[in-house]
Amino acid sequence: MTLPIPPSIQCQTEAACRLITRVTGDTLRAIHLYGSAVAGGLKPNSDIDLLVTICQPLTEAQRATLMQELLALSSPPEASAEKRALEVTVVLYSQLVPWCFPPAREMQFGEWLREDICQGIYEPAQQDWTLCY
Template identity: 40%
Template sequence: MTQTDDVVLLVRDVLGDADLVGVYPHGSAVLGGLRPHSDLDLFVVVRRRTTAGQRQALTDGLLALSGSGAPGEPLRPVELTVAVQGDIRPWTYPPRSEFQYGEWLREAYLRGRTPEPGPDPDLALLLTMVLRGRSALRGPSPDQVLDPVPPADVTRAMVAGIPDLLAELDTDTRNVLLTLARIWTTLATGDITSKDAAADWVIARVPAEHRPVLVRARAVYLGVEEERWDDLLPQVKPHAQYVVRQIERLSPHA
C-alpha cells in the first residue's frame, strides 16, 4: 500500500464509509505532479459534522502517517482537510472547515491541541484546485460534489493569508516565497499553477536583485539544490516585500 492508501484507510476507519462523500487530491498532485518536497495534499468531504473523538483519532493517526519533511524522511508530509458538504455547497464565503492536519502544526498536536472546526478562507483555493484536478481517490468526481468558487473569493482568500505567510518567512522560507509567487501569478493571469511554474513567471518579472532567492527556492523545491539560506538571508525579506507590493497593486482586497 502507498502512503496515500494508508491515509485514505485512516479516513475511512475514523469517519466511516456511510458519512464519507469523497477523498480528493489537490496541490502539487493536480498542478503538474509531486516534487521532491511536495506535501501529500488531500481534501475530504463528509456528510455530517465530526466529533472531538474523531478529530483526535485523525490527528493521532496522521502523526504516524505523515513525514516531518526532514532530509531523508521516507514519508511525505501530509496536509489533510475535512469539510462537511453542506458547509461548502452551496458555496458561501468564508467557508467552514471541520478539521485540518498539517506538519507546520505538529508541535501543537503533540502538546494535545486538536484542530477545531471554524471558518477557513483557504478552502476557496483548495476547492478550486480539487475541481481543476478532476480526480477522486474515493467517491464521485469532484464536480458532482462541489460548487465552483468565484474567482473573486479565491483572490480574497489568497490575499487574506499573506500576513500569516510573512510571519513564517524566517522559519518556512522556501514555501513562503513560492506561495507568494503563486499568489502574484494567479492574480495577474487568472490561472493557478504549480509552484515552480509560478516561480518561473515571477523570476522573469522581478528586478535582477530580487531573483536569486526565488531561483534558490525553486531549485530546492525541484530537488536540484540543498536547502540553505544563510548566504541569501539579507535578500529574502526585500524580495518578499517587493512581491507583496505587486500583489497589492492587483488586488482590491489588499
C-alpha cells in the first residue's frame, strides 16, 4: 500500500529521493518513508526518515556524494522553517533477504553527523542493531 507523502514534507522528501536515485543508479531497489511521517505523529520538529535499499555496496565516491549533497537538503532541528532534518539509512538487500543477524547498514546520514560530514569524515558500513527495531 502506498500512502501520500504529507504535504509539509513532500518537496524535501522528493528532492532527497531524486538525489538518492541519481547517485545509486541501477543499484537502487527501494526508498521507504517511515517513522512519524507515516505513523501519524509528524510534529514541527520531526525529522524525515528514509530507508534506502540497494543491491550493491556503495562506492566511496557514491558515499561522499550522498553525504555532502544530503547536507544541502537537510537542516538541523529548528534551524529552518522550510527544511527538516533528514535521517537516511542505506542497507544492502542481501542484509535483509535472507535476514542476517546482526544486521549491517551501508550508510547512515543524520544531523548529528553534520560536523564530521563537513570535514569529509564518513562512517563506513557497519553493524547496526537498531535495524532490528
